[in-house]
Amino acid sequence: MPDGRLVPSRRTFLVTAGLVAGAVTVPSRAAAHAAPRSRSLPADPFTLGVASGDPDHDGFVLWTRLALQPLAEDGLGGMPSRTLPVRWEVATDERFRHIVRRGSAVARPEAAHSVHVELNGLQPGRDYWYRFRVERYISPVGRTRTxxxxxxxxxxxxxxxxxxxxxxxxxxxxxxxxxxxxxxxxxxxxxxxxxxxxxxxxxxxxxxxxxxxxxxxxxxxxxxxxxxxxxxxxxxxxxxxxxxxxxxxxxxxxxxxxxxxxxxxxxxxxxxxxxxxxxxxxxxxxxxxxxxxxxxxxxxxxxxxxxxxxxxxxxxxxxxxxxxxxxxxxxxxxxxxxxxxxxxxxxxxxxxxxxxxxxxxxxxxxxxxxxxxxxxxxxxxxxxxxxxxxxxxxxxxxxxxxxxxxxxxxxxxxxxxxxxxxxxxxxxxxxxxxxxxxxxxxxxxxxxxxxxxxxxxxxxxxxxxxxxxxxxxxxxxxxxxxxxxxxxxxxxxxxxxxxxxxxxxxxxxxxxxxxxxxxxxxxxxxxxxxxxxxxxxxxxxxxxxxxxxxxxxxx
CATH class of the missing domain: 3.60.21.70 (Alkaline phosphatase D (PhoD))
Known part of the structure; x- marks a missing residue:
């Protein structure tokens, strides 16, 4: 397209998300040493998907919420009552070959393990792709735009x-x-x-x-x-x-x-x-x-x-x-x-x-x-x-x-x-x-x-x-x-x-x-x-x- 946007087809978008999600099925050595096995999450916590919002010319908000059991009666999604580090990545391509920003946020039990990441300093008027990681689990991929x-x-x-x-x-x-x-x-x-x-x-x-x-x-x-x-x-x-x-x-x-x-x-x-x-x-x-x-x-x-x-x-x-x-x-x-x-x-x-x-x-x-x-x-x-x-x-x-x-x-x-x-x-x-x-x-x-x-x-x-x-x-x-x-x-x-x-x-x-x-x-x-x-x-x-x-x- 004239403005250089990278716009995948819907099929490519979904297949890519599936490939990325399935690519990390075994914890890395670093992840294994990061927390005792007994404290590791027993299943994928990204059951509620991902989202982005409120775009500006140089950034946007990224969101996810961790939930092992989304319909748990206490509203806390079956999550452990402790904070969890959540890593995030932003790339200029859907396969994350060109990662331009990465960092870590904290999912807290008092916030129902929700995460809001506000980014700036990105390029105006272009598409970006993003994802989150917790322990050995990786979220679906989202696409956003400045x-x-x-x-x-x-x-x-x-x-x-x-x-x-x-x-x-x-x-x-x-x-x-x-x-x-x-x-x-x-x-x-x-x-x-x-x-x-x-x-x-x-x-x-x-x-x-x-x-x-x-x-x-x-x-x-x-x-x-x-x-x-x-x-x-x-x-x-x-x-x-x-x-x-x-x-x-x-x-x-x-x-x-x-x-x-x-x-x-x-x-x-x-x-x-x-x-x-x-x-x-x-x-x-x-x-x-x-x-x-x-x-x-x-x-x-x-x-x-x-x-x-x-x-x-x-x-x-x-x-x-x-x-x-x-x-x-x-x-x-x-x-x-x-x-x-x-x-x-x-x-x-x-x-x-x-x-x-x-x-x-x-x-x-x-x-x-x-x-x-x-x-x-x-x-x-x-x-x-x-x-x-x-x-x-x-x-x-x-x-x-x-x-x-x-x-x-x-x-x-x-x-x-x-x-x-x-x-x-x-x-x-x-x-x-x-x-x-x-x-x-x-x-x-x-x-x-x-x-x-x-x-x-x-x-x-x-x-x-x-x-x-x-x-x-x-x-x-x-x-x-x-x-x-x-x-x-x-x-x-x-x-x-x-x-x-x-x-x-x-x-x-x-x-x-x-x-x-x-x-x-x-x-x-x-x-x-x-x-x-x-x-x-x-x-x-x-x-x-x-x-x-x-x-x-x-x-």
Whole structure:
């Protein structure tokens, strides 16, 4: 490729990982002398895979967590109650012929034997491969990437984003298909795991898999639930394919929690602060986050900004920890309190931070990675406005301040990325959603779930009542999947990827729809793919640009 990237095929990546893992089956003489045989680990502790995250132009975070028995009831993974040295290596090639950095970290029992390694001093805008070693065991190989050099655009960025992966509701095949796209960067926008005990939340048609343990309330519960998710091979493949930027939504703690308020505040829950602290601690232990996100009691700094050269700035938001409690309840309501100017979904400090980021941004694309539906989504065809109190519709003044903030700052291309709602959506953002002639000032792309809600079903967007009531909403689909984007200086192209089912493993993936956001042209434009002569429609869908002609239709 023009930028000299070393990009292996997916098959090569997996085979290499297997070869490397199998190459160290007998302890070396040095390892044998390092610890008495009775203190050696009895099995491979890398059962939860590896991950990287929060890339900068000269580094990133590497992560792993050791667990001999991932589902051990105490949440400690069956590990011995002692520290263990963990060696790590970073190379410029997948076979580790050219190792550029190596070192050692300590896996401590009080941190559930998790390891976070923050690296800098690497070359900008290139791929790296990494692995860990403990005693005679070696981890799977992960691939990661540094951002372009500050002030430069670098090549096109392939970025995928996803949300809502309920282990019980299906198989994580969408994660596997996402990994096979060879993205440069992955955003996870929340509901990485779900808190419910077995069969509390049942998908249509039943749950093909079960959660282990009770509803998560204690530190041991959350550690164990994270471990169950991390044992999934498809999720491990997605983590190993690219660096991730993660933010939570509600199910990492408790459905529809808000600030220090649980889902059902009418029921006394004096342990909720302890539950929140436990969830935050387990989240950090199991994610590739920098030390700036180490929890402090019931607080955790999760909103942050990641710059991808001049091409894109990612403003990652936390719309749970600082929000006011939902007005009028959590569901769809006609609620005057939703417009209260004092109500906030971000809290004042995060709002101030975001608005300042808009003012100083020099990026071509300002991308807001966050959790819940941003645009107005009215469900009533009459004069009554009935909207979700858990989304930005429940915090109208907060949304107006943020939107006006990027307009007044002259943000060149504001794009909001959203999860939560278990369906694909695309829409235009307005200052006044009640005026159809109000100018479009931004774009929103919403990813469906990985599994949450079960198989879902294909649908005709034209028949969805929300699209008829809300003309700024352009697309809807209720299948499972993710969104794959390509970001260049001239446009952002979003492919809405879907799977026909998740009740069984191995589903294929295809592109349901493609939308384009052009530089300095706010709003989404659908791109239709037409087969060229001699190529069937199915073949065109499978092979993309090689057999199709693009036609962009402007609304």
């Amino acid at each position: 951002a372009p050099r500050p002030g430069t655009f670098g090549p096109a960025l392939t970025m995928a984003f996803a949300s809502c992966s309920n282990y019980e509701h299906g198989y994580f095949t969408a994660y596997r298909r996402l990994a096979e796209e060879d993205p440069d960067l992955v955003l996870h926008l929340g509901d990485y795991q779900y808190e419910y005990r077995k069969d509390t939340y049942v998908a249509p048609g039943g749950n093909p898999r079960d959660h282990e343990g009770p509803e998560t309330e204690t530190l041991a519960d959350y550690r164990r639930r994270h471990a169950q998710y991390k044992t999934d091979p498809d999720l491990q493949a997605a983590h190993a394919a690219a660096p991730w930027l993660v933010v939570w939504d509600d199910h990492e703690l408790d459905n529809n929690w808000a600030g220090e308020t649980p889902e059902r505040p009418e029921i006394p829950q004096p342990n909720f602060p302890e539950r929140r602290a436990a969830a935050f601690r387990a989240y950090y232990e199991n994610m590739p986050l920098r030390r700036t996100s180490v929890p402090r009691g019931i607080d955790m700094q999760l909103y942050r900004r990641i710059r991808w050269g001049r091409l894109a700035t990612f403003h990652m938001l936390d719309t749970r920890q600082y929000r006011d409690d939902q007005a009028c309840g959590d569901g769809y309501r006609a609620c005057p309190a939703a417009s209260d100017p004092e109500r906030s979904i971000t809290g004042p400090e995060q709002e101030k931070w975001l608005l300042k980021g808009f003012r100083v941004s020099k990026a071509r694309w300002d991308v807001i990675g966050q959790q819940v539906f941003f645009a107005q989504r009215d469900s009533d065809a009459g004069p009554l406005k009935v909207t979700s109190m858990d989304a930005w519709d429940g915090y109208v003044a907060s949304r107006e301040r943020i939107t006006k903030g990027w307009v007044e700052a002259g943000v060149r291309n504001p794009v909001v990325l959203t999860g939560d709602v278990h369906a694909h959506w695309a829409g235009d953002l307005k200052l006044d959603y009640d005026d159809p002639d109000s100018p479009t000032v931004g774009s929103e792309l919403v990813c469906t779930s990985i599994t949450s809600g079960g198989d879902g079903g294909d649908s005709d967007p034209a028949d969805h009542p929300f699209l008829q009531i809300n003309p700024h909403l352009r697309f809807y689909n209720n299948q499972r999947g993710y969104v794959l984007t390509k970001i260049t200086k001239k446009k952002l192209t979003a492919h809405f990827k879907v799977l026909p089912y998740v009740h069984a493993p191995g589903a294929p993936v295809h592109t349901k729809a493609t939308f384009v956001i052009e530089d300095r042209v706010p709003g989404v434009q659908q791109t239709y793919l037409r087969p060229v002569e001699g190529a069937s429609a199915a073949r065109a869908q499978d092979l993309g640009r090689r057999t199709v002609r693009e036609e962009t239709v402007r609304p």
